[in-house]
Amino acid sequence: MHAKSMKQSTLKQKVTLIGVGLHSGTKVRCTLHPAPAHHGIVFVRSDLRSIPHIKADITKVTRTDMCTTLGTEGASVATVEHLMAACAGLGIDNAAVELSAGEVPIMDGSSREFVDAILEAGIRQLPAARKVLRLRRAVSVRYGDKRIEALPSRKFAVKGSISFGHRLIGDQIFRYSVSAGTDESTATSFVRELASARTFGFLREVEFLHKKGLALGGSLDNAIVLDEERVLNPEGLRFKNEFVRHKVLDAIGDLALLGMPIEASIEVHKSGHELHAAFLRKVLSDQENYEIVELGRERAVSSAEEFAPAFAHAY
Numbered sequence: 001m002h003a004k005s006m007k008q009s010t011l012k013q014k015v016t017l018i019g020v021g022l023h024s025g026t027k028v029r030c031t032l033h034p035a036p037a038h039h040g041i042v043f044v045r046s047d048l049r050s051i052p053h054i055k056a057d058i059t060k061v062t063r064t065d066m067c068t069t070l071g072t073e074g075a076s077v078a079t080v081e082h083l084m085a086a087c088a089g090l091g092i093d094n095a096a097v098e099l100s101a102g103e104v105p106i107m108d109g110s111s112r113e114f115v116d117a118i119l120e121a122g123i124r125q126l127p128a129a130r131k132v133l134r135l136r137r138a139v140s141v142r143y144g145d146k147r148i149e150a151l152p153s154r155k156f157a158v159k160g161s162i163s164f165g166h167r168l169i170g171d172q173i174f175r176y177s178v179s180a181g182t183d184e185s186t187a188t189s190f191v192r193e194l195a196s197a198r199t200f201g202f203l204r205e206v207e208f209l210h211k212k213g214l215a216l217g218g219s220l221d222n223a224i225v226l227d228e229e230r231v232l233n234p235e236g237l238r239f240k241n242e243f244v245r246h247k248v249l250d251a252i253g254d255l256a257l258l259g260m261p262i263e264a265s266i267e268v269h270k271s272g273h274e275l276h277a278a279f280l281r282k283v284l285s286d287q288e289n290y291e292i293v294e295l296g297r298e299r300a301v302s303s304a305e306e307f308a309p310a311f312a313h314a315y
């Protein structure tokens, strides 16, 4: 999403991942297919008779508790954020994501396996200019002590911070910024710094959720789990500050629901999916906040042309 290549891209060929759904605990098959320019990332529920297509777009967000869920006309797709982050981090603008269930498999709780699959399939540039959303003025959203603040910038940067009363987490800050010129260099930073940071939870919450029949697929295979004292995963942490890195990864995945990279310097503090969605809606609610630019032409595309139809009903 923060890649600076002028052209859009997709996968060279299809690639399939099989994993469990975090919510259902059942096996989910997920195939990423190449797609043409201007297609965007679109989820396809091939398990349903009407084969609904659900575009990865902020206007399709229906739930933000525990994960980001998209929906349309009775069909939904949950837990899209780590796959969206992988696409954004590698500069994939267009793909059809075929699913055998209503959720993206959780894999190892990070973006790593999606990244590996996309790199295995290969990335193909398309002969169409990439559009970006360039922030024109500061936009922020606060819920109590949670906040997200964005400033105009020609670089893409996310500074994440968290504060937990657990001795292994405490206060953590991580700054991710992309200034280099190509998708390849952006992808390298993303893969090295963020892609393998896993989601996390506390044992007491996991036990509570399982009792309620929720997060049935959640296990030490797809999340860092902590008790009061320590990390229960035998392999330990992948980074000392894996927790805040994962929060930055989540922000990147949710911000990708703009459907194009955003040019802004963003700070997220104790943030989550709900706040990310509220932020995107706020940015798009006022056309003075942004312009849409075609890279290589540096021509502002009318923001009204881009978003007014989709948002007319939302506001």
Ligand SMILES: [Zn+2]
Residues within 6 Å of the ligand: 081, 082, 199, 246, 250
């Ligand atoms: Zn996450």
